[in-house]
Amino acid sequence: MKLSIAIFSLVVGMGSAQAADIKVIDADAKFPEGPFVENGILYFAQYGAGEIDKWDGKALTQLWSQKDSGANSVQRFGDGFIIAGYDIGTIILTDAAGKTKLTIDKDDEGNKLLGPNDIALDKHGGAYVSLSGPWETDPIVGKVVHVAADGTIKVVAKDIHYANGLVVSADGKTLYVNESEANRLIQFSIGDDGSLSDRKLFLRLYTLGEPPEAYPDGVKLGPDGNLYIGEYSAGRILVVDPATKKLVKKIDVPSAAAPNLAFSADGKTMYVTAVDDKSGAPYPGKVYAITNF
Incomplete structure (x- = not known):
């Protein structure tokens, strides 16, 4: 068990001229990613450590680990969990205690899974998982x-320029996907059978005032109904109204990157996984708890 660290508060300026209260809940995270919250417990991956951890408000404990797995995201899946193993090209299903039950390393077309990255639950007990492909401009x-x-x-979408964060809309009819190497967010219509169709551009990050090279990473639906987009290119969360595609506000954290996030059940706390040093493994970072955002 990793004992809880000393918690301190910062005040960070935001694009909306508001101030946010930021507390560090893990000061020694190794490329934290892909979080979710359930029953007051924060679950998150540590890509640089190859593990899944949980925070109960007092202490950090390990749920699952596999050396060199590149664990990148985790979500509840039935009675257990679903984990994306980016480096080993595997989607892992576990039991409630985090013991591996099933590993999936090929799609329905017989191809190896290349870079399982992020996970979004559907409304029917299943999940969408992004397979990023190589982290470069081509292919x-x-x-x-x-x-x-x-x-x-089952493969439901192809030819995405580094598929990354993804989230299902509140009504279950739309899947938003960050196409990171194209610096944009795209959308699909979700069929009754989970299929995807009607691919469209949702927005490019530069239309929100970000530089052309702005790199969208994770994306989540906020308690206010807005889309919250994490950036790997900056320590920033972009908040976007899905109806108007307009920027609502920007939330900055004191780290080099803010790849992903999750919300408490009451919507009052946003947990942000952040990276301080992007230069090489294990990519030291932090996990923040933000209120008054």
Whole structure:
């Protein structure tokens, strides 16, 4: 067990001229990523450590680990969890205690999974998982796969320029996907069978006042109904109204990158996974708890 660290508060300016209260809950995270919150417990991946951890408000404990797995995201899946193993090209299903039950390393077309990255639950007990492809400008081979409740996998979208964070809309009809190397967010219509169609551009980050090279990473639906987009290119969360595609505000954290985030059940706390040093493994970073955002 990793004992809870000393918690301190910072005040960080925001694009809306508001101030946010920021507390560090893990000062020694190694490229934290892909979080979610359930029953007051924060679950998150540590890509640089190859593990999944949980924070109960007092202490950090390990749920799952596999050396060199590049664990990049975690979500509840049935009675257990679903984990994206980026470096080992594997989607892992576990039991409630975090013990591996099933590993998936190929899609329904027989191809290896290249860079399982982020996870978004559907409304039917399944999940969408982004397969990023190589972290470079070409080739463009990113995919989105759907994993059904029974572990059946199916490719539902192809040719995405580094598929990254993804989230299902509140009504369950739209899937938003960060196309990171194209510096934009795209959207799909979700069919009754989980299929995706009607691919469209949602927005490019430069239209929100970000530089052309701004790199969208994770994306989550906030308690206010807005989309919260984490940036790997900056320690910043962009808040966007999905109806108007307009910027609502920017939330900055004191780190070099803010790749992903999650919200408490009451919507009053936003947890941000952040990286301080992007120069090389294990990519030291922090996990923040932000209120008054």
